[in-house]
Amino acid sequence: MKLCDSVCIEGTINTALVTGLPMASRELASSLLAICHRKPCGTSHLHSSNIVRLFLFTDDAPLARLVHRGRGRAQARRGARRQRLRARGGGRPRGHGRGGARDAGDGGANIGNVDLQYGWVDDDTDFQPPQRYTDHRSVNIPNQEKITPIQAFKLLIDDDFLHLLKQETNRYARQTMNREQREKWQTVTITELKKFLAIIMHMSIVKKSGIRDYFSVDPVVYAPFPSHVGLSRNRFQAILRYLHVNDNNTAKPRDDPEHDPLHKVRPLYDLLNRRFKDLYTASPNLTIDEAIAPFRGRLSFKVYMKNKPQKYGVRIECVADASSGVVVHMEIYSGQAGGLDNTVKALVIRLLEDLGGKNHRVYMDRRNSSPELFQALLDRGFYPVGTVMKSRKQYI
Secondary structure, eight states: OOBOSOOEEEEOSSEEEEEOOOOSSGGGHHHHHHHHHHSGGGSSSOOTTOEEEEEEEBSSSEEEEEEEEOOOHHHHHHHHHHHHHHHTTOSOOTTSSTTTTTTTTSSSOEETTEEOOTTEEEOOOOOOOOOOOSSOOEEOOTTGGGOOHHHHHHHHSOHHHHHHHHHHHHHHHHHHHHHHTOSOOOOOOHHHHHHHHHHHHHHHHSOOSSHHHHTOOOTTTOOHHHHHHTOOHHHHHHHHHHOOSSOGGGOOOTTSTTOOTTGGGHHHHHHHHHHHHHHEEOOSEEEEEEEEEEOOSOOTTOEEOTTSSSOEEEEEEEEEETTTOOEEEEEEOOOGGGOSOOSHHHHHHHHHGGGTTSOEEEEEOTTTOOHHHHHHHHHTTEEEEOOOOTTSGGGO
16 A cells, blocks of 8 residues: 655644655565665754654555654664663563653554654644545647647747737837838738748757757758758848847836836746746646856846756746646746845746646755745645754754
């Protein structure tokens, strides 16, 4: 019988609750307790002011309800020494002498085939296991077995967006040329934009040192695809220079409270989030993490992330299906000027607000984990999973 495939950690100031760790069989429960004792909730040892409750449960009913009352390092070492003596047949018998009452549940006891060792004892706390996921993973595309690559592309970038891209590119080109008194702009067409995007995708697959190399006839660097598409180098570079998806005249100045740092890409950004939601229904397990789009140019919300392979760029917070990796929602970090609350709790709730009420399991790293956030997610129909950092003030 398998245990429920989720972990839920709740917490108050002095309490952490761990439920339903993924395990293949009951026989592994004893090993779990040993691991949790050595590093309960990701720390070396619990302080005496903390309590950890561990609930192991099957799909039908709780398997064991255990509690570990944190001990100091010296007490933990003494408890381990006493257990080694008992294993050899020596030492004080349990229940007699100093420390006997405290360690009454340290070894030998058994609940549901789970050995109670390492300071864990039976606990009768009332606990309700996580509810079943109320949806199922699906790709919401009719006749998806027969879909072609170009049809799949149009599901994300449709003709309406291409018309917007054409309109704003032509608008910005005319504005710029009138201001600089340059030669007249040749209006870009939908066909040219499709060719332009095809070459852009080709460039993401075939890497060269510069744009000119993709159009070169030199046999050393020659690439047949751009010339086959039928868009000249000069025309490609002209479209690239004036490419726009929003009207600059509608942008709010930086000192305006309604200033949007993402104004230039807002239509595309909103379109992709809508498409992610409409085209894919996620599995029960979600994961939250950040990605970085490499960029070293001038940008007010460019970030530096030392642990990323590309350290400078635009940070993107993503919610993805943990089983497939498909992104179901994203948010671009735009700094304080965006007018959004960028605290961890507010950010995670925004990312998940359109997915609530279905009993998802949400996995996240220690940057996002906190008792306050986890309680807020539980109230919204999510079961959060994360790593506890005892050094943070929320856990003290």
